Amino acid sequence: MSRPTSRPTLETVLDRRRRGGGPIRRLTDADAGARRTGDEGRRPFTSLSGWLTGILASVAAVGGILVAVVALPPLLDCRSRAEHGLYAGETFGACASDGIAARRRLLEDRVKRVVLRSGQ
Numbered sequence: 380m381s382r383p384t385s386r387p388t389l390e391t392v393l394d395r396r397r398r399g400g401g402p403i404r405r406l407t408d409a410d411a412g413a414r415r416t417g418d419e420g421r422r423p424f425t426s427l428s429g430w431l432t433g434i435l436a437s438v439a440a441v442g443g444i445l446v447a448v449v450a451l452p453p454l455l456d457c458r459s460r461a462e463h464g465l466y467a468g469e470t471f472g473a474c475a476s477d478g479i480a481a482r483r484r485l486l487e488d489r490v491k492r493v494v495l496r497s498g499q
Contacts, residue, residue: 449486453478 387395457474465474 449482450479453482 454475457471457478460474461471465471
């Protein structure tokens, strides 16, 4: 099989990047990028609050989903069991903590299996 001739070589790609001829923007040189694009008045990345807000929102979304997957099913199960009657001496809190601990162990075991099989 022959190689396609229209595909650029590594040397041509690196040379183009060094000359700045592509749509590549250097984040360390904001003024040069603004001069090239005509945005002299705006400076990118002047405040970290946007980045911080985005990161915190992402962490909150992942954490919320994780809590909903791990904690919500045992809580709903214990609530339905409490309506029909718990075992003697069992409380709603003990039922919920046992269920959440079991779901957490199951999630950890699944993650371990995925990580261990990832090298195969």
